[in-house]
Amino acid sequence: MQSEIKLINEEGLRIDGRKYNELRPIKIEVGVLNRADGSAYIEWGGNKVLVAVYGPREAFPKHTQNPSRAIINARYNMAAFSVDERKRPGPDRRAVEISKVIGEALECAVFTEQFPRTSIDVYIEVLQADAGTRIAGLTAASVALVDAGIPMKDMVVGCAAGKIDGKVVLDLNKEEDNFGQADMPMAIIPRTQEIVLLQMDGNMTRDELAEAVELSKKASMYISALQKEALLAKYKVQESEKEGEQGE
């Protein structure tokens, strides 16, 4: 099926005015929930995703406990109102798969062996979806894990790349995802450059794939800096509040 919609114009710009290697605006906030052990909120283009982390706490039901390490229990959930046509509440097959790959990606970074028999629960709520929700959720989840004080190798971070109008581009939006030729969500551990999440659907040659991986990696390094800034911002606020109290 050929796409009838033109996704890249004569000047090489995409429908939202971005260049091929340009990200949508990203904003990350840390510690946005009171009860959770750690939390984060991310806005990424039109995506709005909230993440809460609980744990490490005793894994339940008991048979899920692993005597040598913590289990990571990620739950990706889309709000019924997050998409154009109301999504039936509750986990569908897509959500089960996404939860699985997000949990596995986080497992690569967390020192799970430090917390035997426990579970680290990561709740990802997509409040508004605009393509790229799993990576936005994963990126925010890493920040929420740090906020919860869970030791990790590094913060997992990612970005999708794909192909639209025959060209490899970064960070597909909704229209590009629907009418493009390929989408490849990918996440890495920045310090080691290991790939911890990788999925792809569509059609790409080996060379296009190599281009997409490069674009995604570069963007991930940039978003990694945003994650750190967001964490610093939280502790800076706390510090200045403290200073203010002392001054009085």
Next chain:
Amino acid sequence: MSKVSKSADEIVYGLKREYLEKISAEGNRIDGRKLDETRKAIVNTNFVPRAEGSAEVRLGDTRVLVGIKIEQGEPFPDTPNSGILTTNAELLPMASPTFESGPPSEDAIELARVVDRGIRESKMIDLDKLVIKEGEKVWVVFIDMHILDYDGNLIDACSLGAVAALLEAKVPASKIGGEDFPLPINHVPVTVTFAKIGSVMVADPNLDEEEVASARLSVATNEEGAVVAMQKGLGGSITQEELFAAVDTSIRVGKDIRKRVLGR
């Protein structure tokens, strides 16, 4: 570290892992294959003549049965002029002591979705040709995969079985006064899965290898050598070099399987 007593299972697992990591680092495998060598695949089509298409696949000692049913149904509102493809996997308790009956597990859902993605994204079936009446009635293609005997790498066994069964499936148009016709086929995808053992990637892992693997990578390619779907699994990572080595092997093995096993 507190003293934790280990169960016999854990000790055996640890030894097995150590041994497999050692031999794969030396370029060897437990069943004598080369690192990028897949097991012999035997495909037996039309195993269930009552189905519109079927294939029994043996990949080493892994055995799966895929059946295709094609029925009339309503199209999805957002694709009124397209047939429907749906894929389901059942990890039957008969296939392994670790499989339990009940609603589909996470693993079964992932398996079905990865197989589905390879077929859907390669545009193997021309769904636009499966319309009976625009916006009202279309053919629905059900791919049901039964796991009979589990010896590792269900993704490749099921993908191969699904593709083989679809290739021979007939749309039962005689039921509505037409003439039965073969499914309109555009492409033939083949999926090849790798397991990472220690720091080595092995193709088509058997159960022993799968049990000790830290990461898994599946790459589906079409007959033009383009990549149409990928999925990384398990809680370990892979490097960029490992990814592209796997893509190259998948393209090469895909060609071979398409020709020798599927006759395409």
